Amino acid sequence: HTRKRNVKRLLDERLSKQEVALLRKIGAAGDKLGINLFVVGGFVRDLLLYRKVDDMDIVVEGDGISFAKSFALMCKGRCNSHKKFGTAVVVLPDGFKVDVASARREYYKFPAALPTVEMSSIKLDMFRRDFTINTMAIQLNQEKFGTLIDFFGAQRDLKDKTIRTIHNLSFVEDPTRVFRAIKFANRFDFTIGKLTSNLIQNAVRVDFxxxxxxxxxxxxxxxxxxxxxxxxxxxxxxxxxxxxxxxxYLAFDNQTVVLLEEVKKALAWHDLLFLDTPYLRWSIYFMVMIRLCSPKIVQEIADRLKFSPTHQRIILNDRIKAEQRLEILEANPPKSNSRLHSILKTFRTELILYMMACAKKDETRKALSLFYTKLRDIKVLIRGEHLITLGVRPGPEFKRIMSSVLKARLDHQVATLENEIDFAKGYIRQNKIVD
Ligand code: CTP
Incomplete structure (x- = not known):
């Protein structure tokens, strides 16, 4: 039974004035073209869950692309459309994006075994979606602005904190939804409903x-x-x-969860200190998940999941190097900063965090943290032109001198540019670089 109620007040309470104005403008634009339109899906779900809302997904009962084009014109925005899917993205002058879809689009082939029933196109669109909690729509047309339409008991499931499919063929239609069920259950701390859970077990058993x-x-x-x-x-x-x-062959042991918890701690440590530095969070958990697999199996996984060359390098090659270096660090803790630096300097953030998670000793974790927070970014002040004035000709010697100066800087043997120049002079003399 479709439930309707007005959520105008909730919209005012939860969204900025600009966002509400944008929704009203979309509604008014729909009225002009004489079509019904709705904001749907994750936006409505997150609104009702009092979580941060992001993308605005609009479904139009009619031609989504012509609506998007005329709306973009109205707002002086841009419109990118995909004719094949009947979808479009309107990019507003301030960069905000509104996704538009036509309710009639063939998003997935409709499961033939389901009874055909009369449905409005918005209801049909919602019926094709994954879980009840994603099937709510809020009408935007001026007269009905703010009317929440709940066709499949989404509000009840939000209240019961349950992930439920709309029909029993949902995972046949799209098996990736099994993963989505788990993602949503985890994100919202919901339970997967009994029947839905059975459907997942069946999908695994039959190997969908x-x-x-x-x-x-x-x-x-x-x-x-x-x-x-x-x-x-x-x-x-x-x-x-x-x-x-x-x-x-992918399997976990009783260490897996312990290490996953260590990854979580390492990431929390990182994010606290380096708020907006991007890195591949997923890859660190992933490396723990596959760590019991042989290189051959890991290669098969990389092939199956179609890893990019960068992903392959991290997960196949660098991970193994990192595991070896970690052993060295734990067996022979480096006595100088320069030694620590030379052990770790080639590793990217993901591998340093992976090592931190896998480290057995506190001392190792401290060394990794010292490298990452202090040593990693240390640079020499001396430049090529200084070496030229000292009589060195550009070439491989340059690099050697520079790295010995860096070593001296890491070990606090030099502080200023003058110190570095003096150090370089000494190095040049000792190694008889200039005749
Ligand atoms: N959808 C689906 N089956 C899928 C993927 C998506 O039915 N395999 C539907 C969902 O109902 C969802 C909508 O398409 O509401 C948009 O998908 P997506 O952007 O992935 O979902 P959100 O719900 O916005 O999730 P998130 O908060 O993770 O962005």
Whole structure:
């Protein structure tokens, strides 16, 4: 039974004045063209959950592309459309994006086994979606502005904190939804409903995933691993046996969860100190997940998930190097900064954090932290032109002299540019670089 109520007040309360004005403007533009339009999906869900809302997804009962074009014109924005899907993105002058879709679009092939019933196009559009909580729509046309339409009991499921599919063929239609169920359950701290859970078990048993492209599996897995705390979701994946969808030999041991918790701590440490520095969060959890696999299996996983060359380098090559260097660090703690620096200097953030998570000793973690926070960015002041005045000809000697100066700087043997020049002079003399 479709439930309707007006959420105008909630919109005013939860959104900025500009956002509400934008929704009203979209509604007015729809009225002009005589079409019904709605803001739908994650936006409405997050609004009702009192979570931060982001993308505005608009569904138009009619031609989404012509609506988007005329709306872009009205707002002096740009419109990029995809004819094949009947979708468009309107980019407003301030860069804000509004996604527009036509309710009639063929998003997935409709499961033939389902009874055909009369539905409005908005209801049909919602019926094709994954979980009840994603199927609410808020009408934007002026007369009905703010009318929340809940076709499939989404509000009840939000209240019960439950992830539920709309019909029993949802995972047949799109098996990646299994991963999405786990992502949402984890993100909102919801439970997967009993029937939905059975449908997931069935999907695993019958192996709905065998024809799924590795790229799609990776995209879903990556989204899960990019969540604030992916660990409960990783545990749920394992409970359903979904790690084997990634690779049949992928398995966890009782250290896995311990290390995942250590990854979480290392990432929290990093993010506190380096707020906006981007890095591949997912890859660090992923490296822990695959750490028991042989290089051959990891290569197969990389092939199946269609890793980019960068991903491959991190997960295959650098990870193994990092594990070896970590052993060296733990067996022979470096006595000088320059030694520590030379052990770690080639590793990117992801690998340093991976090592931090896997380190057994506090002392090692401290050394990694010293490298990452202090030593990594230390640069020499001396330049090529200084070396030229000292009589050195540009060439391989330059690099050697520079790195010995850097070593001296890391070990606090030089402080100023003059110190560095003196140090370089000494080095040049000792190594008889200039005759
Ligand atoms: N959708 C679906 N099946 C999928 C992927 C998406 O039915 N395999 C539907 C969902 O109902 C969702 C909408 O398409 O509401 C948009 O997808 P997406 O942007 O991935 O979802 P959001 O709900 O906005 O999720 P997030 O908050 O993670 O962006």
């Amino acid at each position: 995933f065998k024809n799924l492209s590795g790229l799609r599996v990776f995209s879903e897995l990556r989204q899960i691993l990019e969540e604030d705390d992916p660990i409960p979701a990783i545990k749920t994946l394992e409970t359903y046996g979904l790690e084997r969808v990634i690779h049949p």
